[in-house]
Amino acid sequence: QELPSDDWRCANCSCKFCQEHLNHDAPDNAEVDSLHSCSQCEEKYHPACSPETEDLSSVSNQAGNHFCQQSCRLLFEELQNLLAVKKDLEPEFACRIIQCSHEDAPETVLDLDGRVECNSKIAVALSLMDECFLPIVDQRTGINLIRNVVYNCGSNFLRLDFRGFYIFILERGDEIVSAASVRIHGTKLAEMPFIGTRHMYRRQGMCRRLLDGIEMILSSLKVEKLIIPAINELVDTWTSKFGFSPLETSDKQEVKSINMLVFPGTGLLQKPLLNKQASPQEHPGSEGDADAETQGSEVMDQLNSSKEDAGSCKD
Known part of the structure; x- marks a missing residue:
């Protein structure tokens, strides 16, 4: 052209x-x-x-x-007020939003102790992601994409600018069992490129519990839809088990103008949120949860074909 x-x-x-x-x-x-x-x-x-x-x-x-x-200002303030706040989902389980506090970042509603707690949980969330996913290293810069997403690192290069990412964690008592990276693009949509569960908690419905918590919080913030990348092998799982659907043509044009993290070999799926009920329902573990919790290894295998199974999420 x-x-x-x-x-x-x-x-x-x-x-x-x-x-x-x-x-x-x-x-x-x-x-x-x-x-x-x-x-x-x-x-x-x-x-x-x-x-x-x-x-x-x-x-x-x-x-x-x-x-x-104003809608962006109100959304930003509500998110800041939700930082580190525990949201009970069901007995023994809770969801929490955390975000790394950088030294040069604007002030947040958290005091020093709150920022220290958030940053310590971020470190645990990164170790969980490393357990679930093969590394994704940018070939030009050598940057570890997963680490920079978890730590919401900025960049002058748009494709490497991960500012605005929050980490949603599922806790069982004081232990983090699942984590997901979510970036909210105004009230139009939110993206979730990564979601993972520790090996010992697979096939127990943890992915679904965390997803329920994410949808509950996003819908309370009036976010219209959640968008995820999915490989062909898992499209049926996300659509039949979790209520996602392929992105429509009109929505694809809208997404093109938004800085979203996408991967080769994946398609985008969406799920409307505003009709989500205010409180999540209890879901037992299922085969669908297990399939979703392995999506990371499949995507990473395509991006790192030379890498062996170290760090993969196969059950």
Whole structure:
């Protein structure tokens, strides 16, 4: 394909409201004319183009966060208020949202003890992911993608920018038995590229329990749908056992403009969330859970064909 001869920008470098890189109608002010990145949905926008500019101007300058609209600000604040809060699912089990607190990150609602606890649980979640998945190493930079996702590391390269990822964990007492990485792109959708369960807890319905907790929390935040990558061998499991369905053509176009983590050899599945009941139901372990909990090894085998079974999630 030929590139346009005039000045042009891709969707990731253009304002979500005016679809332009520069705001020609804005006053002569670098602050309102420059592109900002929303701290929640991560889409680019001109402050002057936001329909809620006056309401957001004072909020966006606090703690180094910027928001394109009120819905993103409210979603961000609700997520911060949920950090490290235990959500009981059923006897002995609870779900919790955690996120790594970096030194240069804006202030959060957590105090020092809370940030230390979150970071320690993040380390445990990474060891769980390493137990479940073969490593994914970016060939150009040598970066371990799973580690950077778990630690929500940023990057100037869009494909390696994993800011905004939260880790949802399933706890049995004080032990973390399952973990999933989730990034919320405004109220439109959330992505979940990784979900895994420790070997000793396989075939006991842990994946389903954690997924129930994730859906309950996301629906309470008014997130419309959850999107996951799935290899062909597990599409039937995700659709028949967990209620996912293939992404429709119109949704595929929408997803193309969003920075999502996808893998070769996988397709995207979606599940609507807003009709999800407020509380999860108890589900016994099933063969479907076991299949879903092994999806990581199958994806990683395709990406790391030279790697042996070390770190795989086969039962």
